[in-house]
Amino acid sequence: MFDGYTSSELMSIFAMQGFAGLSLFSVFVLMAMGLAIIFGQMGVINMAHGEFMILGAYTTYLTSGFFQSYLPGLFGGYFLIAMLLAFLVCAALGALIEWLMIRHLYHRPLDTLLATWGLSLIMQQAYRSIFGAREVGVELPDWMMGAFQVTDLVELPINGLFVMIIALSIAVGVYLLMYRSGYGKKVRAVVQNRPMAEAVGINSAGIDRATFALGCGIAGIAGAAFTMIGSTGPSSGQAYIVDTFLVVVFGGAQSLIGTIVSAFGISQAQSTMEFFLSGSMAKVLTLLVVVGILMLRPEGLMALKVRR
Amino acid sequence: MKNSSPLKWFGSREGLYYLALAFLLVVLLPLMLDPFRLNMVGKYLTYAFVAIGLVMCWGKAGILSLGQGVFFGLGGYCMAMFLKLEASTPEATAIQSTPGIPDFMDWNQLTELPWFWEPFHSFSFTLIAVIGVPVLLAFVIGFAMFTRRVGGVYFAIITQAIAAILTILIIGQQGYTGGVNGITDLQTLMGWDIRTDAAKTTLYFICVGMLFLCLFIARLVQNRKLGRILVAMNAQEMRVRFSGYDVAAFKIFVFCLAAAFAGVGGAMFTLIVGFMSPSFIGIVASIEMVIFCALGGRLSILGAVYGALLVNAAKSGFSESFPELWPFAMGALFIGVVLAFPNGLAGLYQTYVMPLEDKLFERGKGARAEATPAKPAAERKPKTEKTDDYDPMIDSYSPEKS
Numbered sequence: 001m002f003d004g005y006t007s008s009e010l011m012s013i014f015a016m017q018g019f020a021g022l023s024l025f026s027v028f029v030l031m032a033m034g035l036a037i038i039f040g041q042m043g044v045i046n047m048a049h050g051e052f053m054i055l056g057a058y059t060t061y062l063t064s065g066f067f068q069s070y071l072p073g074l075f076g077g078y079f080l081i082a083m084l085l086a087f088l089v090c091a092a093l094g095a096l097i098e099w100l101m102i103r104h105l106y107h108r109p110l111d112t113l114l115a116t117w118g119l120s121l122i123m124q125q126a127y128r129s130i131f132g133a134r135e136v137g138v139e140l141p142d143w144m145m146g147a148f149q150v151t152d153l154v155e156l157p158i159n160g161l162f163v164m165i166i167a168l169s170i171a172v173g174v175y176l177l178m179y180r181s182g183y184g185k186k187v188r189a190v191v192q193n194r195p196m197a198e199a200v201g202i203n204s205a206g207i208d209r210a211t212f213a214l215g216c217g218i219a220g221i222a223g224a225a226f227t228m229i230g231s232t233g234p235s236s237g238q239a240y241i242v243d244t245f246l247v248v249v250f251g252g253a254q255s256l257i258g259t260i261v262s263a264f265g266i267s268q269a270q271s272t273m274e275f276f277l278s279g280s281m282a283k284v285l286t287l288l289v290v291v292g293i294l295m296l297r298p299e300g301l302m303a304l305k306v307r308r
Numbered sequence: 309m310k311n312s313s314p315l316k317w318f319g320s321r322e323g324l325y326y327l328a329l330a331f332l333l334v335v336l337l338p339l340m341l342d343p344f345r346l347n348m349v350g351k352y353l354t355y356a357f358v359a360i361g362l363v364m365c366w367g368k369a370g371i372l373s374l375g376q377g378v379f380f381g382l383g384g385y386c387m388a389m390f391l392k393l394e395a396s397t398p399e400a401t402a403i404q405s406t407p408g409i410p411d412f413m414d415w416n417q418l419t420e421l422p423w424f425w426e427p428f429h430s431f432s433f434t435l436i437a438v439i440g441v442p443v444l445l446a447f448v449i450g451f452a453m454f455t456r457r458v459g460g461v462y463f464a465i466i467t468q469a470i471a472a473i474l475t476i477l478i479i480g481q482q483g484y485t486g487g488v489n490g491i492t493d494l495q496t497l498m499g500w501d502i503r504t505d506a507a508k509t510t511l512y513f514i515c516v517g518m519l520f521l522c523l524f525i526a527r528l529v530q531n532r533k534l535g536r537i538l539v540a541m542n543a544q545e546m547r548v549r550f551s552g553y554d555v556a557a558f559k560i561f562v563f564c565l566a567a568a569f570a571g572v573g574g575a576m577f578t579l580i581v582g583f584m585s586p587s588f589i590g591i592v593a594s595i596e597m598v599i600f601c602a603l604g605g606r607l608s609i610l611g612a613v614y615g616a617l618l619v620n621a622a623k624s625g626f627s628e629s630f631p632e633l634w635p636f637a638m639g640a641l642f643i644g645v646v647l648a649f650p651n652g653l654a655g656l657y658q659t660y661v662m663p664l665e666d667k668l669f670e671r672g673k674g675a676r677a678e679a680t681p682a683k684p685a686a687e688r689k690p691k692t693e694k695t696d697d698y699d700p701m702i703d704s705y706s707p708e709k710s
Binding site: 039043045101104105108109110111112113114115117118119120121122124125128129238242245246249278280281283284287288290291294295296298 | 461
């Protein structure tokens, strides 16, 4: 499949596809961070995670519309506000859903999967009724347009770089929160041994709600970032959900580093192969390899060693 | 549980439930509905095959597969390949640049039949493949996963990924599979035109017959020690393992059984609907199959049939009059079934209708006093069998998280 390319062309192809893979990587990381918290730490399967992401995207869309009509002078900075709003809206909805639905189902993980799937159907149809079935896009501020010209064959779009920076900062933030804060310590205590955590006075129900809301909020930020590189439709979230779950499971459900490593591997493999094969075959091959490895190593790349 | 004569079984309560279903499907619906609607009921019934498999696999043994559409699709595609080859005779396809191959291959510049299509010229091979291909895939997946003790949500996610892979593969490989349109324009089965009303009605009855065959196989499994072990495995996998049973083997068996049922359902689907396409096997279709089973009652094989019929009928009804409301209804159904009545219609039936029935039965039995001591015991049996289901305490200790 490398026939007909000179070595310098091949290098540029790898660099360009590598960068395309990096924006896929950013989307994966952003979505998988939220999922890794909810699934990895709480054992809850949230099939509506993609819809939370889309909620964040629509929030960003509305915010950008608001800034365009009322505060055109501040338009360059709307994105930061939008990200904050997306986080708050999604976290609030997440907390509500946890209270209404998820908390009744903690001991039945398979049933959470079905219930959140139902939720995702409802949310999708709600978007379709409110925003219409057509995809919407946001207007990018001027400073995000354009691209860096690295060499005459390689150029990197600024919005892609920006999204990547967001993804990495979120990943670092989640890491700090989970491993360097009192809250994170409590979460991990509840994950590892719920009765003992309760016995030392941790409010495990409160921790659950906060963690679920946090995961949903991160999905909202992911959605806000997603608008920078693509348009948003009612069912865009569903397109990513299976891939994202595979990313989380492949990385080892409770390991944040594993999630990032697997997001990187899967996105790079997919986008590099996409250049040489058709898009669908690249995806099939990637998924097959992931599923194959998971069959041989079910605990994922980096498994947390916990005695239960 | 044992009855001295098979005839007596039809007089027992369980027998009456089966008779009622048979009466509904064989007498009532064919009399009430025109051939078009009957054909649609036939289509819904093909999903009931999958739902029965899911009851065995998910309800009894606790293995949730989100990839049943894969097996359904494989069975359906096997049948569709045979029918397509029969429809693509060199005479019928003379205008193509390569006569004798299916039309979509010709459109995709294929000049000869791919090797894996060749065996589907034979009907007997097709019949074997309809069950064999899904079972083989289920065996490979099951063997890889269950011997490594992967279960629960991991298994669900991986089966879902497999459904995604197969869909993308079928859509991507247009020349070999017919792509997103699927395999269409199927005409005859061994020279018998399957598109006429008479043929569709016949196919409906064949489907009902196959359904009862599957119901009886499932019933056979659930009433044996085998079925008991499956249920025990769901509740206390470790204890079953420590008692010396090979848990993985039982899981592989029940997963393959569910795949076989789904494959038969898929083949019947192709015959009844007249085409097969990737939209029936993907992630969304596969997870909808779970709701058929969940609504009917995840522990009741008869409930699964009713669940498949009701959900599909509601789907058609809604889609005809209020298409935008259907996803809301479906979503609410998922949430409601899980939160409010996890044992589905069968559970509700047991709680509310069965006590009434008990009274009726008792009254009727007062006249025939000799049967009273034996019968109630026989009746209570299925009840205890069905109430050992959702104990959240047991479930939370389920070792699938180990």
